[in-house]
Amino acid sequence: MRTLKYALLGLINRQSMSGYDITREFNNNKLANFWHAKHSQVYPELNRLTEEGLITCELVNLTDKFEKKMYTITDAGKKEFAAWLSEDEPLAPTPKDVFRLRMYFCENMTPQELSQHLDNAVLQHEKSLAKLMHIMSDTYGNVPPEICTQAYGDYMVLEGAILREKSYLEWLHKCLDRM
Amino acid sequence: MRTLKYALLGLINRQSMSGYDITREFNNNKLANFWHAKHSQVYPELNRLTEEGLITCELVNLTDKFEKKMYTITDAGKKEFAAWLSEDEPLAPTPKDVFRLRMYFCENMTPQELSQHLDNAVLQHEKSLAKLMHIMSDTYGNVPPEICTQAYGDYMVLEGAILREKSYLEWLHKCLDRM
DNA sequence: GGAGCCATGTAACATGTTACATGATTAT
DNA sequence: ATAATCATGTAACATGTTACATGGCTCC
Structure with missing residues (x-):
């Protein structure tokens, strides 16, 4: 179902973010109450979404040598995200405990x-x-x-x-x- | 953490079971309220536990041609299961939803x-x-x-x-x- | 200079799902 | 006969974790 994909699209839809920012959301913030992912999963997924044309990447210089990659959602990305949001999904299996x-x-x-x-x-x-x-x-x-x-x-x-x-x-x- | 391993050991510890029986427990019965696994995950794990000497396998003939594999826990299996049961594990991350x-x-x-x-x-x-x-x-x-x-x-x-x-x-x- | 955080990535491994494959038994 | 259930397995793929790898910035 590629849920991580939609979590990333939803976050980037709120505002442009870097992979590091997203990982921080997953681990420190409110998202941790129902979703999480490590940076090793986030970075490859961001590349995949970029290839799929759902987000774009812009290099931002913090200093001379030090850059970060800010991702922005595209129209195609917004469309796919909206479609996912409106889906009426079946009850998930009970979580493992x-x-x-x-x-x-x-x-x-x-x-x-x-x-x-x-x-x-x-x-x-x-x-x-x-x-x-x-x-x-x-x-x-x-x-x-x-x-x-x-x-x-x-x-x-x-x-x-x-x-x-x-x-x-x-x-x-x-x-x-x-x- | 190999939690599936301990779920299987715990079930087989209750009574000898086949892979099919275990899969049924996971999908139809009370276990479904906190754990589940498909047969494609259960059968390989049973083989692994057998190799590790934690369970033994006995072929039971249902008819001439038709057999099922009943698994029984060994002393080593009981020991490992008891050790796991007494472990005091840290709070799990909140389940994804x-x-x-x-x-x-x-x-x-x-x-x-x-x-x-x-x-x-x-x-x-x-x-x-x-x-x-x-x-x-x-x-x-x-x-x-x-x-x-x-x-x-x-x-x-x-x-x-x-x-x-x-x-x-x-x-x-x-x-x-x-x- | 060292600790902690910012920042990005890959590789190997573990876990879990879907699909492919086969064949017998039982109830209608 | 045919559908549902019993019974066991593998292969390919998707998802997620741990460890490896690098390097800059900021505060003390």
């Missing part, structure tokens, strides 16, 4: 081991939730931006990530309550 | 298009939730089995899947309420 896999095999654990795993997961997800909620209140003060804006996209997925973490914690606590 | 990616780019949608996407997702997740809750009440009558049993592992991940779907729906409804 190694922790759930371990829990599934709890018949091989003592109650002590089981609750230790659960406790550890609680700590990890509480930390992750706290971080997300901090970003939320810092950025939006919990007030949603106007719908169908760039900020609203950011807000929606952040809200979704918070609910996801809360739900994971709810599950872990239900399991712990039965111990 | 194409729907959230689309929502992230909502600045390119009209409110009509956005709410249409949300409505469609609601239908899909409601269907999925209904199915899970049906399995839950049918199998357990909502009464959790004794902890650290095979049935309890099944129950835990099913409960987790239900909470996950409920949380996804809560997010979608929050988004729709703002439209």
Whole structure:
């Protein structure tokens, strides 16, 4: 389905970006809550999109010797991206989760081991939730931006990530309550 | 990390199984709520585990001409599986989600298009939730089995899947309420 | 001068999907 | 007979990770 392709087109559609900028978005920013890619995957894909005429590349001189490659979306790129956005795709298969896999095999654990795993997961997800909620209140003060804006996209997925973490914690606590 | 390896070892540890049986677990049964694999991935991995001495293979004749391969875990396999089970792994990166990616780019949608996407997702997740809750009440009558049993592992991940779907729906409804 | 970040790329490997291939059994 | 399911495999391809490789800039 080449989802990475559309992630890149969507980002470059927001504004011209370099491969490094895109990688940073994937690893540090809001996108990390539902998509990610390493630079080793991003750079080849940018070259491919350029060959396909969906983006163009411009060399920008930062200093005499030091350049960066800024990518801009083309009309063809905008068209393909818009077509993908409007697609009505089927429900994705449930995401893989190694922790759930371990829990599934709890018949091989003592109650002590089981609750230790659960406790550890609680700590990890509480930390992750706290971080997300901090970003939320810092950025939006919990007030949603106007719908169908760039900020609203950011807000929606952040809200979704918070609910996801809360739900994971709810599950872990239900399991712990039965111990 | 070779997670598939441990998924297979865990299943074969429960009882001797064929590659076909395992594939069926992955695609039809409770495992589908957090792990899955196609037969084209399962069969080579079974051969690899056999070579590594973690499982053994026995040909069982169903009829004169028709055989199936039943795999059984070895002591070495049990040991490796137990070691993996007790590992305390770091928080996994958030799972990729194409729907959230689309929502992230909502600045390119009209409110009509956005709410249409949300409505469609609601239908899909409601269907999925209904199915899970049906399995839950049918199998357990909502009464959790004794902890650290095979049935309890099944129950835990099913409960987790239900909470996950409920949380996804809560997010979608929050988004729709703002439209 | 060294640490950390900016910036771009490739190679080898691991994982996962789709398609190709075959053949028996069971229920209608 | 024919469709669905049981049963096992391989080949080609797509996706994603880790490691290798290079070099400049900025702050301390």
